[in-house]
Amino acid sequence: MKIISLERKRILGWKNIFVIILVLILVSLFLVWVYFSDYKENNDQTLFQVYKNIKEDRKSTRTxxxxxxxxxxxxxxxxxxxxxxxxxxxxxxxxxxxxxxxxxxxxxxxxxxxxxxxxxxxxxxxxxxxxxxxxxxxxxxxxxxxxxxxxxxxxxxxxxxxxxxxxxxxxxxxxxxxxxxxxSYAEGFKLAGDGIGIVTRVIIIIVGIVIAPLFSEDKQTKMNEIILSTKLGRNKLTFYRILTALLTTTIIYILGVIIFSVIIFSIFGIKGGNLYIQSGAGYWFSPYNITYLQQFIINIVIGYIACILMAFITMFITTFAKKIIYGVSFVSMFVLAMMYFGVANNYYLDYYLLNFLPWNLVNYFNMYTTYYRYNLFGTQIDKMIFQPVVALIIILVAFVGILCRKKKTRYL
Incomplete structure (x- = not known):
């Protein structure tokens, strides 16, 4: 546990946590500002007046x-x-x-x-x-x-x-x-379900940046020199660093979900979670008969899988680069590639590859409003189940790849 604590502090100290919290708060407030612009009754209306109208709407109890x-x-x-x-x-x-x-x-x-x-x-x-x-x-x-x-x-x-x-x-x-x-009034859950995907994508980028230096040498503690003296020590440190990545990703994701949820629900309220998503125009043609609350929970679970997947992909990529700058560069190129191809809207590329990677995995609107399934040996499997399961398999493959890669290298 001491090793995990040291490794976590190395990549996620209090200074980094403060910066991450600040970024997540700013992103959440920016989304609120965007949402407020849709609620403006005229251009002269101030944000405070918009909030007062929303607060008044929240009092509605009729269904x-x-x-x-x-x-x-x-x-x-x-x-x-x-x-x-x-x-x-x-x-x-x-x-x-x-x-x-x-x-x-x-x-x-x-x-x-x-x-x-x-x-x-x-x-x-x-x-x-x-x-x-x-x-x-x-x-x-x-x-x-x-x-x-x-x-x-x-x-x-x-x-x-x-x-x-x-x-x-x-x-x-x-x-x-x-x-x-x-x-009825359900703006809190409606906007939370839509906005959590954007926040999760920001978290995915943050996870990539934070995890990238994990397998580089730590010159301050000389951890490599202490533990890598034997093959057993190398395997142990690799395993501990993977656990550190899981812990770090979990901390960042929980912070993001809490910050976003508190801001959104404190402004727009928590009513309407029991209403079906089809009551909103955006999901009127969705074949999924789930409530806003169920949708929000599903989004959070899939988002967590996407962030863990990003952490493992980052660790695997950085095993090919000893210097931090190289690792961060490789991860940045991977994220940019996901973003670029994510907006290309190529059906076959999405269907067979991108839908299983972190960026597209949290494209929740597409998940709930598109009509396709995956055919596995003649069995039709819903994408909401198939995509996260494949992502978990990729995580397992990356885990094995990291262990195998570290056995072949003299450095971590």
């Missing part, structure tokens, strides 16, 4: 049902407001103050209704103005048709094969969504 009658009511009210010409200002921009005053709690479901009737990937509120009574009655049926359409679009755009059995299973899972779905 409503998105019934067919509610869809018709929202459509009629929006149409009336649209015709009154009070909905937009002189520049044609939406007057959120007028909109929020009219719809109150229903503003949280308005985007979902619009998304259901809008063309795919084209959010258009005006599309609900002329929605027929038949379309209103078929509200939930249209959702399933859209999911089927989105699966067809993916097949055509990527030239991939989606087995009819797989397609039917996804549609069957999507059809199990509660009807009519409940909705």
């Amino acid at each position: 409503n049902l998105l019934t067919i009658d509610k869809v018709k009511d929202v459509k009629d009210r929006y149409k009336m407001l649209y015709k009154s010409k009070n909905l937009t200002d002189d520049s044609g921009n939406l007057r959120k103050d007028v909109f929020n005053s009219e719809f109150k709690e229903d503003k949280y479901i308005f985007d979902t209704i619009v998304t259901n009737y809008s063309p795919a990937f084209n959010y258009d509120p005006s599309c609900i103005l002329d929605v027929s009574n038949q379309d209103i009655n078929d509200f939930y049926k249209i959702r399933l048709n859209k999911i089927d359409q989105l699966m067809g679009n993916r097949i055509n755009s990527n030239n991939v094969e989606l087995f009819s059995k797989e397609r039917n299973e996804i549609l069957e899972e999507a059809s199990k969504m509660q009807e009519p779905i409940k909705y």
Whole structure:
């Protein structure tokens, strides 16, 4: 334990911890600032006024049902407001103050209704103005048709094969969504589920930087000279340093999750964790019938696996470089490569490689809203299970690789 403590202090002293905490706080506050900009009712509204509005919304205790009658009511009210010409200002921009005053709690479901009737990937509120009574009655049926359409679009755009059995299973899972779905104020969990992916990516970068020097020589304690006198000593130090990496990564990740959660939930509240993610427009077409709380927990677990994976990849890469500068450079190039190819949006590259690496592993929105599974010897496995499991296998392979690599080298 003394060795682990010394090694941990070498790469994660109090100074580094303070810097990491500061970075995580700034990232979390930046996300809050971005979220606040979406809640502004006009450009003149201050952040404090936005916070007061959010605080007022948090007092809502009503949980409503998105019934067919509610869809018709929202459509009629929006149409009336649209015709009154009070909905937009002189520049044609939406007057959120007028909109929020009219719809109150229903503003949280308005985007979902619009998304259901809008063309795919084209959010258009005006599309609900002329929605027929038949379309209103078929509200939930249209959702399933859209999911089927989105699966067809993916097949055509990527030239991939989606087995009819797989397609039917996804549609069957999507059809199990509660009807009519409940909705209410759930901004805290909604934003936490979305933002935790960004925070985790920052943590992944931090882990790479912090872990990179772990296998370099420590000239202050002369640890190499003391313990590497025998082969047994070398193996023991390698194992202890791997444990140090696990401990360090865990500390950083827990700090990140706590800081982000405290900031988000203290501002936006903790209500709505029991609501299904489909109550929000972003996940309306998701086939996963889980609540916001379940989603947040799943994201945290997968995020932890991604950070541990990054730690092991970093250790394996740095076994090829004795000097710290070389190790940090190699790790930096690896992170930049993940970031670059992560935005390239190449289906085959994502499907067969990038989805199992840390950066894409925490692309939660893609995980919940895309329609594909992995075929393993004829068995269809959900990506939410398959990707983390493969990541754990990569961690095991990297662990063995580190041990084997260290047996062949004279330095750590």
